[in-house]
Amino acid sequence: MSQDVINVIIAQSPALLIAIPLVFAFFCPFIGKISNTVRNIWVAAGMALTSAIALILAWDVYAFGTRIYVFGAQAANLALPMDSGGIPVRIIFTVDPMSALMQIIAAITGLAIILYSISSEQRHSGLSSFYTLYLLMITGIMGMVSTGDLFNFFVFLEILSIASAGLIAYRVDKGLAVEAALKYFVLSTIGALAILFAIGIYYGEYNALNIAMIASRMQFTVLDQVALVLIMAALAMKCGSVPMHFWTPDAYSMAPSSITAMLVVASQASLYGIFRVLFTLYNVTLNTATVGWIIIVLGVLSMVVGVTMAIPQKNVKRLMAYHAISQTGYMLLGVGVGLAVLGNQPLMDSFGYVAMEGGIFHIINHAMYKGLLFLTAGAVFFRIGTYNLNKMGGLGHSMKWTMVFFIIGALAIAGIPPFNGFASKWMIYESVYVFNPILAVIAMVVSILTLASFVKVFHSIFMGPKLPEHADVKEAPLSMLIGMGILAVIVILFGIFPEAVVNTLIAPAAHALTNQGAYISAVLGGA
Amino acid sequence: MEIFSSLLSGSGAWNPLAWLLAFVVAAVIAYLIWARGERSYKKGTEQTAPFISGNKEPPKGDLHVRAGNLYWGYTDALKGYYERIVPLHSGDMNDYVLWYLGITALIMVIVVVFS
Numbered sequence: 284m285s286q287d288v289i290n291v292i293i294a295q296s297p298a299l300l301i302a303i304p305l306v307f308a309f310f311c312p313f314i315g316k317i318s319n320t321v322r323n324i325w326v327a328a329g330m331a332l333t334s335a336i337a338l339i340l341a342w343d344v345y346a347f348g349t350r351i352y353v354f355g356a357q358a359a360n361l362a363l364p365m366d367s368g369g370i371p372v373r374i375i376f377t378v379d380p381m382s383a384l385m386q387i388i389a390a391i392t393g394l395a396i397i398l399y400s401i402s403s404e405q406r407h408s409g410l411s412s413f414y415t416l417y418l419l420m421i422t423g424i425m426g427m428v429s430t431g432d433l434f435n436f437f438v439f440l441e442i443l444s445i446a447s448a449g450l451i452a453y454r455v456d457k458g459l460a461v462e463a464a465l466k467y468f469v470l471s472t473i474g475a476l477a478i479l480f481a482i483g484i485y486y487g488e489y490n491a492l493n494i495a496m497i498a499s500r501m502q503f504t505v506l507d508q509v510a511l512v513l514i515m516a517a518l519a520m521k522c523g524s525v526p527m528h529f530w531t532p533d534a535y536s537m538a539p540s541s542i543t544a545m546l547v548v549a550s551q552a553s554l555y556g557i558f559r560v561l562f563t564l565y566n567v568t569l570n571t572a573t574v575g576w577i578i579i580v581l582g583v584l585s586m587v588v589g590v591t592m593a594i595p596q597k598n599v600k601r602l603m604a605y606h607a608i609s610q611t612g613y614m615l616l617g618v619g620v621g622l623a624v625l626g627n628q629p630l631m632d633s634f635g636y637v638a639m640e641g642g643i644f645h646i647i648n649h650a651m652y653k654g655l656l657f658l659t660a661g662a663v664f665f666r667i668g669t670y671n672l673n674k675m676g677g678l679g680h681s682m683k684w685t686m687v688f689f690i691i692g693a694l695a696i697a698g699i700p701p702f703n704g705f706a707s708k709w710m711i712y713e714s715v716y717v718f719n720p721i722l723a724v725i726a727m728v729v730s731i732l733t734l735a736s737f738v739k740v741f742h743s744i745f746m747g748p749k750l751p752e753h754a755d756v757k758e759a760p761l762s763m764l765i766g767m768g769i770l771a772v773i774v775i776l777f778g779i780f781p782e783a784v785v786n787t788l789i790a791p792a793a794h795a796l797t798n799q800g801a802y803i804s805a806v807l808g809g810a
Numbered sequence: 811m812e813i814f815s816s817l818l819s820g821s822g823a824w825n826p827l828a829w830l831l832a833f834v835v836a837a838v839i840a841y842l843i844w845a846r847g848e849r850s851y852k853k854g855t856e857q858t859a860p861f862i863s864g865n866k867e868p869p870k871g872d873l874h875v876r877a878g879n880l881y882w883g884y885t886d887a888l889k890g891y892y893e894r895i896v897p898l899h900s901g902d903m904n905d906y907v908l909w910y911l912g913i914t915a916l917i918m919v920i921v922v923v924f925s
Contacts (some may be wrong), residue, residue: 385902443850446815465903466903466906469903469907470903470906470907470910471913473907473910474910477874477914503925505922507924508918508921508925509918509922510923511921512837512914512917512918513924516910516913516914517914518918520910526909526913527909527913529898529899529906529909530906533901535817554854569923569925570925571925573920573921573925574921577917577920577921581905588895591888591891591892591895592895592896592899593884594881594884594885595881595892597877597878601881633820634820634821637819637820672876672877672878673877673878675877676871676874676876677870677874699827700824701826701829701830701895706817706824706826709817709819709822709824710819713819713820713821713822714819715821715902716821717820717821735881735884737878739880739881740877742875742877742880743876743880746874747873747874747875748871748873748874749870750870750871750874751869751870751871752871774904778826779826779827779830781817781824781826782815782816782817782818782824785817803861
């Protein structure tokens with residue numbers, strides 16, 4: 284490949300990140316008419332290409348700084364056309380290290396899941412629609428984390444919600460999956476309307492939809508406070524924060540396992556939205572202590588209610604869904620502590636940045652180990668046809684690789700060293716303890732309960748004698764093992780080399796999030 | 811090299827490679843102890859069959875402790891908590907929407923009052 288082609292790819296990568304999954308999604312039903320094998324190759328190629336573009340763009344952003352991409356402009360970096368009156372009127376993608384980190388998460392998880400899905404979904408019909416919706420889901424996530432425009436964020440959020448609802452309902456399952464999808468969709472729509480209303484408030488007040496533009500003009504009036512709460516609550520509900528989490532166990536448990544793993548990333552895109560609004564749109568104009576504590580309380584409630592509700596569950600996916608809620612609490616706690624002390628530079632330097640880095644590090648770690656755990660649950664379901672823990676046992680004799688991957692994921696989520704979950708939790712414990720020791724103690728107790736819960740799951744699924752009803756069970760197919768293997772390797776590597784990951788990926792993301800001035804000047808050029 | 815350096819929190823440090831090294835040393839010591847164990851043990855013989863006071867061994871499936879029987883004591887001890895928290899997860903979409911709207915209103919009041 285010539286250098287010119289590479290340069291064009293890098294220059295157009297923000298647009299390609301959306302265009303590629305959209306094009307592959309559009310043609311998927313037509314390709315599916317040819318044969319299932321060709322369709323599988325088509326979607327795997329589409330996802331591989333999207334992942335490659337995401338990684339190239341992320342590399343470019345981490346190496347050379349925030350990327351601006353203006354759709355329809357004479358030059359991709361021309362944010363303020365001469366005749367626009369100083370307002371960025373076009374759709375602008377603003378990809379800073381925080382956005383790039385989210386793209387990396389979606390790229391890696393998305394690729395692992397598509398490899399897994401080729402085997403896990405092979406018995407089902409309607410797969411062309413399934414993969415079309417999956418690629419639309421990827422489009423929605425990539426768009427949400429890349430855009431620098433609030434209305435555009437809303438559009439991608441809707442694309443994600445519609446595609447996700449379709450995939451949650453995909454297996455119907457005597458209507459239960461459809462009911463779960465309906466709950467998700469109704470709540471998502473109400474949340475999206477609240478977000479749209481908030482965007483209308485910003486447009487009415489500041490005559491702009493661009494995040495950097497609104498941030499540069501932010502007054503934090505009562506209307507801005509209303510808009511903040513509407514967006515924050517809607518996205519907190521979308522990311523499964525307690526007490527707005529009720530849709531999560533229903534949707535996560537009824538969706539196909541591969542989709543559940545991707546729903547984790549989708550929830551994290553909403554979490555990204557909260558952080559982007561709080562830090563980039565408002566930053567120190569808001570009462571950081573008050574809003575920071577609101578985020579912390581939501582985080583603590585999520586951690587405690589999530590884990591305690593997980594322990595008595597009998598359905599392995601419902602149990603894991605409650606753990607996903609619990610782990611989201613750690614992210615909210617870490618970043619909430621950072622927000623609470625945002626205006627105080629000595630406290631930020633002392634523990635604020637570490638808390639934020641811990642919270643952000645936990646996002647990528649959670650996507651990897653929770654994705655892995657949902658995939659192992661799917662592999663077990665693929666072989667024995669049930670998620671009911673009471674009907675499982677002794678599968679460690681016949682599904683050794685799945686068991687190994689489960690152990691890796693379970694130890695990581697429980698915060699056992701040297702897996703990745705420990706590294707990010709350790710950063711959260713250490714920093715949050717300085718802020719408020721009680722919060723750190725709660726976080727540690729939640730980790731212990733998480734371990735207890737996964738000991739139960741491990742025993743129920745894999746331990747004990749080989750049961751007569753599962754005598755013929757075989758290991759999961761190779762492509763499913765490869766999908767799980769990719770995530771398992773990352774869980775281990777991120778756990779053994781956490782400092783390298785934090786220095787390379789996490790710290791730049793945390794600093795990009797807190798540095799509102801840099802974000803604004805990247806778009807408006809100091810205007 | 812940076813990849814071998816410790817993760818720093820400002821008040822503490824964590825080096826997984828040092829931890830792994832300690833783990834390997836402990837594993838080697840454990841192996842050495844195990845290697846000095848009973849040599850007459852033979853897997854799959856009468857030696858390894860369970861002895862239940864002369865009673866016949868139940869079917870394998872009956873021996874497995876199922877998930878429903880695990881942590882009974884934990885949930886029973888926290889019965890008061892679970893009696894309140896579980897019914898909140900009613901499965902009714904109206905409740906879900908009300909919780910969302912109620913929490914939005916509560917956060918709104920807190921943010922506006924404290925700002």
